[in-house]
Amino acid sequence: MTRHTAAFLGLVVLGCGTAEPVFREKPAREWARELEAADPPVRRSAAQALGEIGPAAGSTVPALARALKDNNALVRAAAAEALGRMGPEGKSALSLLQIIQARDEAEEVRRQAAVAV
Secondary structure (H helix, E strand, C coil), rough: CCCCHHHHHHECCCCCEEEEEEECCCEHHHHHHCCCCHHHHHHHHHHHHHHHHHHHHHHHHHHHHCCHHHHHHHHHHHHCCCCCCHHHHHHHHHHHHHHHHCCCCHHHHHHHHHCCC
């Protein structure tokens, strides 16, 4: 993690006493919800933010895996990169990343999936 990333990454304590990772003052669950936004740049930014959070955002792996099927190649590439930054937390998406690596129509998406695998 870069110092720049660390400066924006934090933890917020929720009412139930559990800590949730935060990036740019927004909890990971909110970034995950933005993966469903109508605007592709919003979805891409959400995937990038979750990638910056990394393994601490492991609960968002299913949402990122769904984003690998987005109709926008930039969103798919950002989701693949984010999954690659999840470490062991991202293993559940490994088979999907391998399929994307072999079959996606966009070169950048295939490249990001290959790096993630």
